[in-house]
Amino acid sequence: MKLLTSTILTAILSYALPASSRTIPITLDIVNAQGAPDGFKRSMVTANGTYPGPLLTATKGDTLVVTVHNKLTDDTMRRSTSIDFDGIFSSTSNAFNEGSSFVTTCPIAPGESYTYTVPLIDGQAGTFWYHSQLSVQYVDGLRGALIVYDPEDPQRHLYDVDDENTIWQVGDWWHNTTLPLLAGYVATGIVPVSDSGTFNGVGRYQGGPEVPFHVVNVQAGKRYRFRIINTSARNVFTMSVDSHNLTIIETDGTNTAPMTVNQLDLLAGQRHSVVLAANQPVANYWINAPFVGGSPARNLNQNATLSRGILRYKGAPNADPASPMTLGPAEAELNALVEANLRPLITSPAPEADINITLNLVVTAGKAQWNVNNVSYLSPEVPTLVKILEGANSADDFNVTENTFVLPANKIVQVIFPPSDDDEEHPFHLHGNNFWLIKSNSSEEINTANPVKRDVAGVGSTGTIVRFSTANPGPWFFHCHIFWHLQAGLATVMASGLDEVRKEVHPTSAWNKLCPAYDALPADEQ
The missing domain is CATH 2.60.40.420 (Cupredoxins -  blue copper proteins)
Known part of the structure; x- marks a missing residue:
């Protein structure tokens, strides 16, 4: 089976925004597939044969009905599975559909199926993701984006484009499968160090093939809402775009007061929406996504500088940027996010603790x-x-x-x-x-x-x-x-x-x- 590196399967799972709430049926076949996100071919655990998994989209107030068929057979990785919808609220009455192995549920055995019914409650909207919640199985590839759109987004006036092409998923990637990696961790106490980082499913490792970087297409004069998701199991990613500012408007599904930076860190599991104005000369620009996570000396495949994508203006040549690859803005120009400075869009005090x-x-x-x-x-x-x-x-x-x-x-x-x-x-x-x-x-x-x-x-x-x-x-x-x-x-x-x-x-x-x-x-x- 050829492994797709697209972040979307729009014909199957991406939906136009409706006028009213709906029930959205989704099917995820959890299968082993051969893939090479960074050019190194290996067996993976995937949803519908892709890494990242297919994009799931909904609108505020919808209900997702996600049927998972476990078809895993590779014994170098866990063969049972369980899916968690990261960041999505769960009502008390629906706690059994929350997906946390051995907390709210048991895993789905190989050859078995289960349907998660996931109502989107409390007006929740924003940037989320899904992944395996069994052991370290999502390290093997079972992870993907979940976007909940708000037709009445109070910050809609700040951007022109927000669609399946404006989602950035960064993640750590390992060449070995998880059972031997986990055995090595137990034996030594040393957390495995990733071979590479991926940007929307593709990356490079030191000495490996020059896998084409993912290209994000923009048009001069438009403003884009980029939804950044760190799908890592360990690594911290530092995001920036050469010659462009990023205005943060959402953090983990919460609307935030606009804050303009030129660099931001995301820990594993964190998400931010940023607005980028395509206001620079028509050209190709590096999207920098370097990462840290353990000593690179423990894995000589790792070269965090190779973790990146390309922002390509309409009319620019189909080529890499002419500028050198860097880790981000120079110190003299740095305006990095300080998490403590984030504020909610609507001011609200925290209640006193009981x-x-x-x-x-x-x-x-x-x-x-x-x-x-x-x-x-x-x-x-x-x-x-x-x-x-x-x-x-x-x-x-x-x-x-x-x-x-x-x-x-x-x-x-x-x-x-x-x-x-x-x-x-x-x-x-x-x-x-x-x-x-x-x-x-x-x-x-x-x-x-x-x-x-x-x-x-x-x-x-x-x-x-x-x-x-x-x-x-x-x-x-x-x-x-x-x-x-x-x-x-x-x-x-x-x-x-x-x-x-x-x-x-x-x-x-x-x-x-x-x-x-x-x-x-x-x-x-x-």
Whole structure:
């Protein structure tokens, strides 16, 4: 099977904006396919045979009905699967369709199918993505964009073009498959270092073939809304476009007050929409997407300078830019994003906290083990949601290694991450909800007056504080989006309103069959 590197399958999955809400049927066949995103051919885990997976689009208020057929056969990677729709809110009653393996569901066994019904609630719109939520499986390729359009976007006057061609997906890529990579991590405690980075599904590695860079076409005089998604399992990408500014108008699905920069970092799982005015002379310009994630000395294939695309004006030659490849703006010209300076489009103070939780992150030296408050998370055999439905009512009803915090409904929870000695910033992601970013790791400022809301924030050397509401009860995964660290234990579950969950959650018979089917599998098919 030839692996497509397009970000879209518009004939199948991209839809025109409707006048009213709809139910959108989508089929994802999860298959092994041969591909070479950076010129190195290998077997991959894909949705519908593409990397990235097909673009999913919807309009605010729609309902996605996503039928997943698991057709995986390659035993060098996980053969079961589970799909998470990253950043999409989940109502309490629909928690069983949230897709977090061993938290809200069991994985889909090979040869089996499951249909996720995903209503888009609370007026949610913006830039999201989907990926496997089983172990580190999405490292093997199962990831793609999910865009929810808002016909009444309050910032629509700032741009002229926002379509399937204005989505930028950056990601880390490995030449080896995940089971041997994970075995090496467990044996050494050294997180695998990627071979390359990809921009909309294509990249290059040091000494590899000169795979053509992805081209983004623009027309002089128009303004473009580019939706940038970091689909990495580890790497931080630094985005810029030679000779152009970028005006941020959205962060993780939240409209933000316009902020003009010429460079911005995205941690794994983070998203931004930026407006670029095509106001430069007609030519080709580099889109710079260098990355960091572990020491390049551990993987000599890595050359972050080769991670990039081309912004091509209409009328420019079909050629690479004449300017040299750089990592971005020179220091004297740098106007980089400082996360703490982001503000919501509509000013809104964060509510006062009712509950305070402190999470200390510690790595065990020389081992593939991370602890949160001295506990290394291990996925339970019985999913958290199943235990709640069967009567679990306190932290004592869960294994210690599930690191589950039992919280009351309708409260505001403040989570404090103290400063860390670790030299890597950890992108902590909350499922089912988002949070107010009270203190960003990028600043010492405490901001309760008008903090931005997002669902992935960095935790590192200066400390981070977030607040979230438990008005939407459920067992929601809260973990590092460096999936190697998640697999090594850097995760918790925020389980709120357990009585409300039991009253509102009524799983389907198809969901009830997932665990027995998965549990019956031999280990090499799980």
